[in-house]
Amino acid sequence: MLSAKTIELIKSTVPVLEVHGVSITKRFYERMFSQHPELLHIFNHANQKQGRQQTALANAVYAAAKYIDNLGAILPVVKQIAHKHRSLGVKPEHYPIVGENLLAAIKDVLGDAATDEIVGAWAEAYGVIADVFISVEAEMYEQAREQVGGWEDFRPFVVEKKVQESDVITSFYLVPQDGQPLSAFEPGQYISVKIDLPGERFTHIRQYSLSDAPGKPYYRISVKREDALADKPAGKVSVYLHEHVKEGDVLQLSAPAGDFTLDQSDRPVVLISGGVGLTPMVSMLHTLAEKTNRQVTFIHGAQDGNRHALRKEVEKVVSEHPNVSAHWCYSQPTEQDREAGAFDKEGFIDLAWLQSIVPVKEASYYFCGPVPFMSAIKQALTKWGIPAEDIHYEFFGPAGSL
Numbered sequence: 001m002l003s004a005k006t007i008e009l010i011k012s013t014v015p016v017l018e019v020h021g022v023s024i025t026k027r028f029y030e031r032m033f034s035q036h037p038e039l040l041h042i043f044n045h046a047n048q049k050q051g052r053q054q055t056a057l058a059n060a061v062y063a064a065a066k067y068i069d070n071l072g073a074i075l076p077v078v079k080q081i082a083h084k085h086r087s088l089g090v091k092p093e094h095y096p097i098v099g100e101n102l103l104a105a106i107k108d109v110l111g112d113a114a115t116d117e118i119v120g121a122w123a124e125a126y127g128v129i130a131d132v133f134i135s136v137e138a139e140m141y142e143q144a145r146e147q148v149g150g151w152e153d154f155r156p157f158v159v160e161k162k163v164q165e166s167d168v169i170t171s172f173y174l175v176p177q178d179g180q181p182l183s184a185f186e187p188g189q190y191i192s193v194k195i196d197l198p199g200e201r202f203t204h205i206r207q208y209s210l211s212d213a214p215g216k217p218y219y220r221i222s223v224k225r226e227d228a229l230a231d232k233p234a235g236k237v238s239v240y241l242h243e244h245v246k247e248g249d250v251l252q253l254s255a256p257a258g259d260f261t262l263d264q265s266d267r268p269v270v271l272i273s274g275g276v277g278l279t280p281m282v283s284m285l286h287t288l289a290e291k292t293n294r295q296v297t298f299i300h301g302a303q304d305g306n307r308h309a310l311r312k313e314v315e316k317v318v319s320e321h322p323n324v325s326a327h328w329c330y331s332q333p334t335e336q337d338r339e340a341g342a343f344d345k346e347g348f349i350d351l352a353w354l355q356s357i358v359p360v361k362e363a364s365y366y367f368c369g370p371v372p373f374m375s376a377i378k379q380a381l382t383k384w385g386i387p388a389e390d391i392h393y394e395f396f397g398p399a400g401s402l
Helices: 004-012 014-035 037-041 045-050 052-066 071-088 094-113 116-146 236-243 275-291 311-320 335-340 351-357 371-384
Strands: 154-164 169-176 190-195 204-209 219-224 250-254 269-274 296-302 324-330 364-368 391-394
Touching: 004 014, 004 052, 004 116, 014 037, 014 052, 014 094, 052 071, 052 116, 071 116, 071 190, 071 204, 071 250, 094 116, 169 236, 169 250, 190 219, 190 236, 204 219, 204 236, 204 275, 219 236, 219 275, 269 275, 269 371, 275 296, 275 311, 275 324, 275 364, 275 371, 296 311, 296 351, 311 324, 324 351, 351 371, 364 371, 371 391
Parallel strands: 269 296, 269 364, 296 324, 364 391
Antiparallel strands: 154 169, 154 250, 169 219, 190 204, 190 250
């Protein structure tokens, strides 16, 4: 338990963290990686370069300070981060390293404002917060290890099949190299793929949603090839998977993780995706169609028909289940798309269109895709009056804010 004085000191830093949080976390990562470069085997280098990891950590530190007297309030966030940590292989011995460098970064950025009293309070608070994470993650490691077909860290899987789904998305069907059972997972969860790229000093780990239903003899991931853009370098791992990984190759996978999962009610469900954000949605769709009688509305936005992955698979589900409908929105349809009547709406998914195609407003809403897409969907649902508890979404990569 933290003393009243410590809690008061931590809460006094909330306004400072709101202003300087990202500067502190940026300095933290600089310090930690210079002193412990081996941790670059765990962290996503691309998210570091884009600043997403720094922002996510700053938001987490800010939330911890704000709710230091009621950490139960941020337990959902703790569990979300803990899922990612377990999937990446973060262990208890990493926490003292993080604590030491986080405190040093606070001193470096805040200077004289970081008094010994404030730094001491943060050291005490960090110990409590770290213990919460370690405890939650220990349970997750145990659960991953002890379930049927489970394992703790990384396990070799063979690429049984590689299927091009669109111009930019390819599916990989993965089976355990040892021939032993696969652990179950919840639709919406992800696995981590660990790869040693030729010529790279450090291991790269990426997390990909499982794109097929549980209960199959394989795991499937459907990966978008991230080519270079004007403001963004190419995705090293996605390009490597597309260009170099072939059937028969072996990939190292973590056990499934993640808290973006379906509720257990019998209410209607609306699944909304943009681009490769459809991967967890397709897993959810299969499960809902096969295991329940819930009314399901599947809505997907793509640039055009050439970039629309898994369409035939979704339409097959629709044809076999009268309680399922699907709707397509293309932002830049081709002439071929127009001639074929391949889409239901041109442009972007907006509130007016959602209201016209969602049969029952009182439903559970799940969405995933690029951050601007998710911001627009959340804004539309909120404007429509959908309660926050009925709105569920998943970030690819570090958590952000919408």
